[in-house]
Amino acid sequence: MCVTSQRTENRGGRTTVFPVVGSDSKENWMQAIEADSLVVRVGGRRGRTAVNGLDLRLGRGVHGLLGPNGAGKTTLIRTLATVQKPTAGTLSLLGTPLRGTGMRPLRRRLGYLPQHFGFYKRFKVREFVEYLAWLKEMPAAEIPGAVHRALDRVGLADRAEDRMKSLSGGMVRRVGIAQAIVNEPEVLLLDEPTVGLDPAQRLRFRELVAELGRQSCVLISTHLVEDVAAACTDVVLVSEGSLVFQGTPADLAARGTREHVGDSPIERGYSALISSGGAW
Numbered sequence: 001m002c003v004t005s006q007r008t009e010n011r012g013g014r015t016t017v018f019p020v021v022g023s024d025s026k027e028n029w030m031q032a033i034e035a036d037s038l039v040v041r042v043g044g045r046r047g048r049t050a051v052n053g054l055d056l057r058l059g060r061g062v063h064g065l066l067g068p069n070g071a072g073k074t075t076l077i078r079t080l081a082t083v084q085k086p087t088a089g090t091l092s093l094l095g096t097p098l099r100g101t102g103m104r105p106l107r108r109r110l111g112y113l114p115q116h117f118g119f120y121k122r123f124k125v126r127e128f129v130e131y132l133a134w135l136k137e138m139p140a141a142e143i144p145g146a147v148h149r150a151l152d153r154v155g156l157a158d159r160a161e162d163r164m165k166s167l168s169g170g171m172v173r174r175v176g177i178a179q180a181i182v183n184e185p186e187v188l189l190l191d192e193p194t195v196g197l198d199p200a201q202r203l204r205f206r207e208l209v210a211e212l213g214r215q216s217c218v219l220i221s222t223h224l225v226e227d228v229a230a231a232c233t234d235v236v237l238v239s240e241g242s243l244v245f246q247g248t249p250a251d252l253a254a255r256g257t258r259e260h261v262g263d264s265p266i267e268r269g270y271s272a273l274i275s276s277g278g279a280w
């Protein structure tokens with residue numbers, strides 16, 4: 001995956017740099033995710049606006065989604081995964097506008113790892129991923145091979161016949177990644193995928209997403225700024241439900257100065273753009 005050029009848009013007085021990724025083939029002109037003035041309210045009548053007029057364009061590649069607690073990252077990912085309905089604005093996935101109906105064909109092309117996911121403890125690892133592949137309406141004949149490949153990619157092929165309840169927290173997270181990629185999705189949405197992974201597995205995860213990002217649009221929500229610096233070609237920074245920055249990790253690092261809080265250039269860039277600067 002390569003960033004071939006950048007496109008700058010000025011919206012509401014805010015300048016955003018959108019990287020254009022991939023080769024020059026026609027399909028790259030189509031963005032995998034296109035949101036315009038997206039608003040998402042959560043929690044019913046007494047709830048709140050979690051995504052607030054967000055404009056976003058994402059193509060192929062690995063995109064890191066950063067932002068402080070409560071910025072709206074999970075709500076955005078849930079909306080892109082078609083789990084949460086937009087309240088206003090427009091959203092298109094893989095060139096298909098979301099209208100609340102006829103989404104089954106689109107869902108077959110998505111992969112989603114929620115922040116918290118439930119599973120039957122007595123299921124074997126293989127059975128759990130097979131079950132998710134079946135829910136994604138994969139052809140039955142393809143499921144065994146696809147499940148084996150997905151488990152192999154997360155380093156759990158040798159635990160396929162173990163019960164889910166016998167896995168460690170980090171292994172459960174890796175099964176979650178396996179179910180998200182089992183259908184080789186064109187849009188892969190991962191909400192805090194590296195929580196609980198040991199250092200070796202985090203490195204393996206970075207390699208895996210780099211591989212996946214060559215063919216797909218991968219969006220990773222995380223608080224681990226170093227994962228973004230190492231694994232992502234593009235950073236999306238949200239605060240209070242709106243986009244405050246989009247660009248390469250180097251662009252983000254360039255926003256920071258020695259006065260800003262952080263242990264690395266990219267953390268200082270993050271602090272420069274998030275005005276609370278780490279205050280409680």
Ligand SMILES: Nc1ncnc2c1ncn2[C@@H]1O[C@H](COP(=O)(O)OP(=O)(O)OP(=O)(O)O)[C@@H](O)[C@H]1O
Binds near residue numbers: 050076
């Ligand atoms: N079901 C809900 N009911 C009411 N408010 C909600 C609900 N879900 C989320 N919110 C609120 O919406 C805002 C955005 O929450 P969201 O979980 O999307 O943020 P986040 O960026 O993922 O946060 P974190 O980094 O802490 O996981 C927060 O103020 C949160 O309290």
